[in-house]
Amino acid sequence: MASFPPRVNEKEIVRSRTIGELLAPAAPFDKKCGRENWTVAFAPDGSYFAWSQGHRTVKLVPWSQCLKNFLLHGTKNITNSSNLRLSRQNSDGGQKNKPREHIIDCGDIVWSLAFGSSVPEKQSRCVNIEWHRFRFGQDQLLLATGLNSGRIKIWDVYTGKLLLNLVDHTEVVRDLTFAPDGSLILVSASRDKTLRVWDLKDDGNMMKVLRGHQNWVYSCAFSPDSSMLCSVGTSKAVFLWNMDKYTMIRKLEGHHHDVVACDFSPDGALLATASYDTRVYIWDPHTGAILMEFGHLFPPPTPIFAGGANDRWVRSVSFSHDGLHVASLADDKMVRFWRIDEDYPVQVAPLSNGLCCAFSTDGSVLAAGTHDGSVYFWATPRHVPSLQHLCRMSIRRVMPTQEVQELPVPSKVLEFLSYRV
Numbered sequence: 001m002a003s004f005p006p007r008v009n010e011k012e013i014v015r016s017r018t019i020g021e022l023l024a025p026a027a028p029f030d031k032k033c034g035r036e037n038w039t040v041a042f043a044p045d046g047s048y049f050a051w052s053q054g055h056r057t058v059k060l061v062p063w064s065q066c067l068k069n070f071l072l073h074g075t076k077n078i079t080n081s082s083n084l085r086l087s088r089q090n091s092d093g094g095q096k097n098k099p100r101e102h103i104i105d106c107g108d109i110v111w112s113l114a115f116g117s118s119v120p121e122k123q124s125r126c127v128n129i130e131w132h133r134f135r136f137g138q139d140q141l142l143l144a145t146g147l148n149s150g151r152i153k154i155w156d157v158y159t160g161k162l163l164l165n166l167v168d169h170t171e172v173v174r175d176l177t178f179a180p181d182g183s184l185i186l187v188s189a190s191r192d193k194t195l196r197v198w199d200l201k202d203d204g205n206m207m208k209v210l211r212g213h214q215n216w217v218y219s220c221a222f223s224p225d226s227s228m229l230c231s232v233g234t235s236k237a238v239f240l241w242n243m244d245k246y247t248m249i250r251k252l253e254g255h256h257h258d259v260v261a262c263d264f265s266p267d268g269a270l271l272a273t274a275s276y277d278t279r280v281y282i283w284d285p286h287t288g289a290i291l292m293e294f295g296h297l298f299p300p301p302t303p304i305f306a307g308g309a310n311d312r313w314v315r316s317v318s319f320s321h322d323g324l325h326v327a328s329l330a331d332d333k334m335v336r337f338w339r340i341d342e343d344y345p346v347q348v349a350p351l352s353n354g355l356c357c358a359f360s361t362d363g364s365v366l367a368a369g370t371h372d373g374s375v376y377f378w379a380t381p382r383h384v385p386s387l388q389h390l391c392r393m394s395i396r397r398v399m400p401t402q403e404v405q406e407l408p409v410p411s412k413v414l415e416f417l418s419y420r421v
Helices: 063-073 387-396 411-417
Strands: 018-023 040-042 048-052 057-062 076-078 102-105 110-117 141-147 151-156 162-167 173-178 185-190 194-199 205-211 217-222 228-233 238-242 247-251 259-264 271-275 279-284 289-295 314-319 325-330 334-339 345-350 354-359 365-370 375-379
Touching: 018 063, 040 110, 040 354, 040 365, 048 063, 048 110, 048 141, 048 365, 057 063, 057 110, 057 141, 110 185, 141 173, 141 185, 151 173, 185 217, 185 228, 194 217, 228 259, 228 271, 271 314, 279 314, 279 325, 325 354, 334 365, 387 411
Parallel strands: 018 076, 110 173, 173 217, 217 259, 259 314, 314 354
Antiparallel strands: 018 375, 040 048, 048 057, 057 102, 110 141, 141 151, 151 162, 173 185, 185 194, 194 205, 217 228, 228 238, 238 247, 259 271, 271 279, 279 289, 314 325, 325 334, 334 345, 354 365, 365 375
């Protein structure tokens, strides 16, 4: 079966350029557990890149130094756990904020991680507590790690100090996401069928349990304005939550198999979801409509056979920071870069056993983790956004679809602003 639609000339599909790779050590850290790299993440300020090998360690490298090493020494960068020990620093030391390559030992198998940074103006949502053990400054960078035991550990990235140990989930913490507004609100998704909302500025107080999933929750993502949360899981589940009231907004219907990843566009107007049904859907989260479909199997499987093409299961999806591109990983050993206005990939790259992916903070690089615990990096499609698209993103950051549709402008403009053309 063809990998792309027959009408597409394969010469038109550009192969993405490899930037570099971080290879797992030859000997696993803990032979009792797997090496799968289920999570990769870039710090919000671009200072660090972090990934887990499925063992008890999370490895952090200064991203700028990592790029420099790739340019100087070629693509390979084999990390050796023996020479990456964290140098304990005084938290008040002058070099506190200087990124240094190191390892954090989490004490259990790591399934998920997320960076979080604080904005001092964003106070804790808890109004009854007048004092807290921790005061998170603007110069602080936190790392949340979700573990096999159901625990979540919060670390100070610069010192390696364990700050909080959040205990409430009863199964694997499959995904973590911080609210982008600097409030240090953390949401965790677990195999125990729940999402839990934590307030780190209130010493990690668990504020709410979001229930609705009938089985495992695979992934969750905040909208850019932190007002909405998407969560996905088994049984075709895609839920949208109001994060001011902690209530479910709607369930999105359309996928034919488990949904394993989700991500919002930078303006919050679009939502991408990836499923084992071999598809990535682009939704309007404000109306629940499917705007685009990116298929990884042609012709696409009928609903009754959607679970049978397990060599084309889509594992991960990520929205680029330009709002024009989406990256996907599938079991057919390919990374694909899609444009939101095209129904075929504009760039591809080979990748065996890919599990997760994320764009760098500036959007210029895509990182992907694999079954063997390694990470691979590619240059992302270069495209100068049009003035129309930049204006569209500016409008959509502050206006949901319902408000856009009430604007006194021509229908073609409304279609463009609604991402329907």
